[in-house]
Structures are given as structure tokens and as C-alpha cells.
Amino acid sequence: MVVSYLLNKEKRRRLPLKSAYYLLFFILIVIPILGVLVVSLILLNRQFEQQAVEMVQRAQETIAAELMSDIDVMSMRLSNLVYANDNEILKYAAGTDLLDSSDRYQNIQNLNKAQNLSLEPVKDIISISFQMKSNHNFYLKNEIKRSSDQIKEEEWYQNALKSKNNIVIGTYDTRDMNDLFLGGNRDMLILIFALSPDIKTDRSQKIEMIILYQSSNVADRIKANNKKYRQGKNKLGITQIRDSGGNLIYSTEDSKDYSGLPGYTCIKTPVTFRDTVWYIENYVRPGELSGDFRKTALLVLGVAVMVLLFASYFSRYFLRGIVKPVEAVNQGLKQVEEGNLDVYIAPGGQYEVRNMMYQFNAMVKRLRALIQEYEEKVKSRGKTAQEYFCLMMKGCMTPEEADKETKEFFMDQYAVFGLYISNQKSVSMEGHITASLVNSFERNPRYASRCLTYTDTPNFLQVFYRITEEDYRSNMVRMIEEIQRIGSRDYEVHIFACISRKGTGPRSFAECVREVKEKICLRHLVGEEALIELEEYGEEVEDIIRLSGEYSRLAEALYIADEKNVTAEKEKLFALFSRTAEDEIRKHMYALILAIGDRFTRDGNNFFNLFGQEYNYVEKINRIEEMRSIKLWITNYLAWIVDYSASKLNISETDMVIKAKRYMADNYEDPGLSLSSVAKYVNLSEKYFTNRFTKEAGETFSEYLTGLRMQKARELLRTTSFKVYEVAEMVGYNNVEHFNRMFKKLHGMSPTQYRKES
Numbered sequence: 001m002v003v004s005y006l007l008n009k010e011k012r013r014r015l016p017l018k019s020a021y022y023l024l025f026f027i028l029i030v031i032p033i034l035g036v037l038v039v040s041l042i043l044l045n046r047q048f049e050q051q052a053v054e055m056v057q058r059a060q061e062t063i064a065a066e067l068m069s070d071i072d073v074m075s076m077r078l079s080n081l082v083y084a085n086d087n088e089i090l091k092y093a094a095g096t097d098l099l100d101s102s103d104r105y106q107n108i109q110n111l112n113k114a115q116n117l118s119l120e121p122v123k124d125i126i127s128i129s130f131q132m133k134s135n136h137n138f139y140l141k142n143e144i145k146r147s148s149d150q151i152k153e154e155e156w157y158q159n160a161l162k163s164k165n166n167i168v169i170g171t172y173d174t175r176d177m178n179d180l181f182l183g184g185n186r187d188m189l190i191l192i193f194a195l196s197p198d199i200k201t202d203r204s205q206k207i208e209m210i211i212l213y214q215s216s217n218v219a220d221r222i223k224a225n226n227k228k229y230r231q232g233k234n235k236l237g238i239t240q241i242r243d244s245g246g247n248l249i250y251s252t253e254d255s256k257d258y259s260g261l262p263g264y265t266c267i268k269t270p271v272t273f274r275d276t277v278w279y280i281e282n283y284v285r286p287g288e289l290s291g292d293f294r295k296t297a298l299l300v301l302g303v304a305v306m307v308l309l310f311a312s313y314f315s316r317y318f319l320r321g322i323v324k325p326v327e328a329v330n331q332g333l334k335q336v337e338e339g340n341l342d343v344y345i346a347p348g349g350q351y352e353v354r355n356m357m358y359q360f361n362a363m364v365k366r367l368r369a370l371i372q373e374y375e376e377k378v379k380s381r382g383k384t385a386q387e388y389f390c391l392m393m394k395g396c397m398t399p400e401e402a403d404k405e406t407k408e409f410f411m412d413q414y415a416v417f418g419l420y421i422s423n424q425k426s427v428s429m430e431g432h433i434t435a436s437l438v439n440s441f442e443r444n445p446r447y448a449s450r451c452l453t454y455t456d457t458p459n460f461l462q463v464f465y466r467i468t469e470e471d472y473r474s475n476m477v478r479m480i481e482e483i484q485r486i487g488s489r490d491y492e493v494h495i496f497a498c499i500s501r502k503g504t505g506p507r508s509f510a511e512c513v514r515e516v517k518e519k520i521c522l523r524h525l526v527g528e529e530a531l532i533e534l535e536e537y538g539e540e541v542e543d544i545i546r547l548s549g550e551y552s553r554l555a556e557a558l559y560i561a562d563e564k565n566v567t568a569e570k571e572k573l574f575a576l577f578s579r580t581a582e583d584e585i586r587k588h589m590y591a592l593i594l595a596i597g598d599r600f601t602r603d604g605n606n607f608f609n610l611f612g613q614e615y616n617y618v619e620k621i622n623r624i625e626e627m628r629s630i631k632l633w634i635t636n637y638l639a640w641i642v643d644y645s646a647s648k649l650n651i652s653e654t655d656m657v658i659k660a661k662r663y664m665a666d667n668y669e670d671p672g673l674s675l676s677s678v679a680k681y682v683n684l685s686e687k688y689f690t691n692r693f694t695k696e697a698g699e700t701f702s703e704y705l706t707g708l709r710m711q712k713a714r715e716l717l718r719t720t721s722f723k724v725y726e727v728a729e730m731v732g733y734n735n736v737e738h739f740n741r742m743f744k745k746l747h748g749m750s751p752t753q754y755r756k757e758s
Contacts, residue, residue, distance in 0.1 A: 032307040040300050052235075052284075053267060059225065059236050060269035060280045063218055067280075070124075070191060070216045071273050075167050078193045078212045081128070087201060093130040094204035096138045111140060124215050126181055126190065131209040142181040144213065151211075160194040160209060165201055168194045169276050171241075172213075173250045180213070189219035189241075189250045205729065219250065226252050237267075237284030244277040258283035325349030329360055341368040385409055389452040389464050392509065399506030410505050412466050417480065417499040418516040419461040420523055423492060433491065434458045440486050446479045462516060467502065477531065484529055494528035494614075496520070501535045518545065524597025524607055525590055527614045540587070547591035554592065555599040558638060560658045561646035563665045564708045566638055574631055585630065586621055592634075593617050596641065656682045657696045660689070661704070668708050671734045675701050709733070710746055717751055718758045724751045 081089055095107030127142040135148050144151075151157055156170025170192035174180050180190060193212040199205055222241075228234045238258055241250040248257060258264050264283040271278045325348050332343045343364050347357040383391075388409050391397040403410050421434065434455060442448045452464040465476055480497045487495040498520050500512040515534060519541060522532055534541070554569035556562075573592070577585050597607040624630050646662065660678050667673050678701070679689040694700050699707075709731040716727045728739035743751050 126213040164198040399509040416512040496523035548594035551595035555595040
């Protein structure tokens, strides 16, 4: 019976579409492909998996285990070296940077004794280097043939500087004899273990980096494997080590980067330690592994050709009988969508497709008649209420003009409420998503019967609510809460609602609209899915919004992570608090949060993403009772935002002055920090940079740097017990007398007096 259907053209045309499709698909596609897959898996799976990949991976696992053993042992040895005997070796190392020759000599002798105790028994340790902030370096065992600048440019060195007291791993691949140190061989894999001590570990603050160099026996194993592969004694391929960024760490090949060569298969095994991931890679020619299986491959290819011939016949039939007619219907639907109703499709193809074409032609004819009937009705009517609302919101018509044309619009009392829509990642919404969201609101009976919607922006909707009952407010609130749930559930968006006071007649309309538009910013205080009824609030809200303008400078400094100006503005705020009543203090805190929220959302950032969750700041601030707790909360709050801005927004990469400020904030403790060095960092001439900096920052480079250093000094004097000369060194002054003079000039008292009064 199946064969008769396939051979008889008339029966095949009458066969139902679903039956014809699945029958032909099963006979011509499913059965042949299943047969090929079963045979291929049986023949190929056992051979390829067992004889190729597993052999290479076992060799890689051996190398990985040996590499991890070296790393674990040497990491522990470096930690013991640094922390043993209350950081004794670091004290000796710091002493090599002393000006007094006798003290320096004694410290060198002590370090040499330490070398005899900790380094001599370990043959694989090449050297231990102490990199000083003064660019003076001291080496134990072997001197490294790299300049300080070359070493500091390495990625592992920079990572260690950012992660104080943590061991960071790096490598060198020696290409020549005596490349890295005198006595070194060619093709050695040198593991580097770097640790940058903080002030708790190195109280002298002279040591910038401690580096341990160790040769790994992994290099000998890789060289032996590669040599045997080139001699045809194994099938492991060429072994290399590469980092997660794709950079080659170790290779015995002089010029070939096998990752870019055609004809090689790469097998990888990751080696993970802390935040670093390396990959042991083996590059193998597939032909060397698959030579025994070519006959099988030819057999599979022959079967595949037969399957393709069957599939070709099926495709021709499917195209002629189904696809082409469906495409004709699709083109007809596109023309209808564009407004062309003079469409007719000649029926053809499979039985069901021909019926669909007949129905399409009938539908177009009926639609044309309905549109003509609708247009005639519209000609006999005026504007709709929705049209009047949109015209007034656009400013094309005043409320008084609308009231003259139709008394029905302002016949009842009304309220206006704003809906602010934001998603998790950004405050920016797409127009089609907003339109779809409004359509879903229309499914609410109360919204559909009482509301008119105007899309001010894709994020902001203004809704006109007609009041038809006495207890309108509770009903309206329930309706808004329902559409908030719809937005969260179906569209994963947050909807904040702000309801105006009740309006009557055309005169109240503009005030209701203005009120909602101005107060929609209150979402920053109460959360993205909150609801505010303005009738419950008095002049306090007006005061908060007015005060928020006073904190635009602090909000801008937070947004660009300008720590100096943030600190200066914070001190002004705390000075204001000392002479302000408690209720007024809370108003200022609300105003500050509004200013920060407006600044972050202005560039399309979600304000609530700063803290990873939504907060009701009104409730949070009202729970803080003591002035000390208020100041602590604000300090932590501003510090969190500065950290977020510096790490997430990356504004400093696009503005040279901001980039310079960030560089100064990170390097203020360097006595050598100067106008020329900062101008060089931002790739500008000194003259152009100083003019631009003064114009945009509102103060000279020298004034900004001095103010930044003095802020850090005041903080250290208040919160630590370091001596004055130590504080001076920590903030970039080599001369304590100069530090004292500058401090007294700016603050009217010496650092010692400041500490006593703080």
C-alpha cells in the first residue's frame, strides 16, 4: 500500500500533508541515517577513542601532575621564606636598600646565611629576587639577566601588585643558553612565584616584590616526548603549554606555533591553580592516527552518498508539493501586512496547501470589505478619547481646546499615574517590548475600561484614569499592583508607579501630568516595584527634590570614581549635619540618593544594580538613629559606589582627566609622581594636559595632588598609630619637614596637633 501511494501521482497528491511528510521522511531519511549512524558508531567509536585521545591525555595528565607538584612545593617554600621567624628575611632584604654601608653589608651577610639554609639543598631553585620600590634589586643564588623595567612589564608582576600577599604564578621559556641567568640551558621552563607584601608583612614598605625562580623538570619530559614524536617513536604529537589567553608559555619548537597550522588536531588538558589556568596542548596530525581506518571511512562515505541521493529525491518532492506553495502564501501575507488587499494566490501543491490558499483568498476578500465598512464609520465620527489624550500630552492641543470639542473627556473626575519600567540589566527599554507590555495591561478589565495610555519614552508611560466610583483609590491601587505582577512575571521588568492627586476639569490636567513627571524620580528612594500616592505626601517631597540639585557635584564625583572630590564633598556634608536638625538631616540623605540615582540612570545604568538588590531607602534611613551611625552608613555607602564605578563603568578609559585622577589616586604614595609622569601616562603634552586639567578639574594639578595626599594623611592620622614621618612616607613625602609645612599651611595646625584634636 505504501508503494502504491508513492507510485500513483494522483493518490500522492491527495495524501494528507502530515501523512505524506512523515511517510517520506521515515523511508528516505530516518532509516538510511539510522543505519549509517549505527554502523559508524560500532566501527569507529572503539578505535578512535581508545587508541588516540586516551593515550595523549594520559601523557598530559602525567605532565600536569608533575607541574602541579612543582607549583605546590614552591608556593609553600616561598610562603615559608616570607613569613618565617616574624618576616625576618624581609627585614634583611629591606636592609640591603639602606644608605649606611655597614648596615647594608650586615643585612647582605644575613641573607646569604639564609640562602645556605633554604636554597642550597634545592637544586631546581635558580634565584630569589627582592625588587625594591627604589628600583634597587637584590638577588640570592643567581642574578637574573632582566632589567627592572622588563620584569615590571610582565603580566604576572602587575597581577601580584594588585593582589597583595598572594602568590602569583608566571613563567619564562629560555630560548638560548644563559638567556635568563648565567649557566642556564636552552629550552628550560622557568616557573616564577611572585608575592607583593603589604605594610603588615613588610613594615619597611621598601620591598615591592619577592620573586622565586625555579626550573621545572616538566621541560625535560616535554623535550623527550617531542623528540620521540619527530623520530616516529610515539604518536603523542608536539606538546606545548599555553595560558588561558592563548599565549604560548613553553615550546621546544623555534618558530612554529602549531595552533595556527592547518592539518593538526589539538588535545588539551587544563591545569588550574588559584586564579590561573594553563593548558597542556598536544598537536597531532589526524592522518597519523586514522591510517588504519581509511577503508572504513570510504565505506561510510559510499553509504552517505546513497543517503544523499534518497534525500535529494525527497527534497525535490517536498519543495514542489509543499514549500513553494507555502512560500506563495507567505508572500501574500506580507503584502496584506503592508496594506495591499488586492492579492490573489493561484492554488497549487499538496491537498491541504491548496485548501489553505482557497481560505486565504476568501479571507482577503472579507477583510477588504470589513475595512471599507470601518472607514465609512470613521468618517462619520470625531476623535477618540485616546487620540485626545495623546494630542494633549504631545502639546498639539490644550486641555481647554479638547474640552470645547468634546465635553465627555473631562466629564468625570480623574487621576494621572506614571509607570516607570526598567529591567534587571539596564534602565533602557525597547519600544516594541513596551508596546507588548501595554497590550498585556489591556487584558485587565478595569484598565481597559478606565485608562488611556501615552508612551512618553519606552521607559515611561503616563496613564489617564477616569474615576467612576467613590472608592476609586483602593481599586486603582489593586489594578496597578496587578499590572506590576504582569510585568515581573511575563516580561521580567520592574514597574514603579506614581499616582497624582485627584483632578477635576481641564484646569487640573496639566498640573497632574507635571506632578507625576517630576516625582517619578522618587523610585530611587522606595524601590523599582513600589507605588507612591502623592496625595499622602506634603511639601517634604518638594524639599527633597529641590535639595537633590545641591548634590549633583557629589553624584558626578561618585559616578567617575573621583575619590578626592568625593571625600571633599562628604566632609562638607558632615559639616552640614553638625548644625542641622535630625529631620532635616534625613531630607538631605534622601536628596543625596535621588541625585546619585538620577546620575547613574542618565547614562542607561540600573541604579539598583550597584548593590545587587532593591532597597527601600526611606525605611532603611529611618531605622538609623544616632549621628555616628548615620555618618558610618553614608561613608560605607559612598565607598561602595566609588568601588563600583571604578571597576564596572570604565569611565576613566574615555576621559583623559578622569583617567589622570584615577592614576593619581592609585599612585599618590609615590614621591616621584609628577605632572610630567601623569601627562605621559595619559599620552598628552605637559602644557596641554595642565591647561585641560585645570579647566575641567577646577584646580591645578599641584593643588589636586596635594589635596589628595592630605586627605590620605588626615585619615591615617585619625585611624592609625603610625608616626608622623611614617605617615609622610605613606602619602608620598620623603621629607617630613616639607610634609609638616604643607599640612600646617592647609589645616592651620601641625599633624601632631591634628591627631590630638581628632
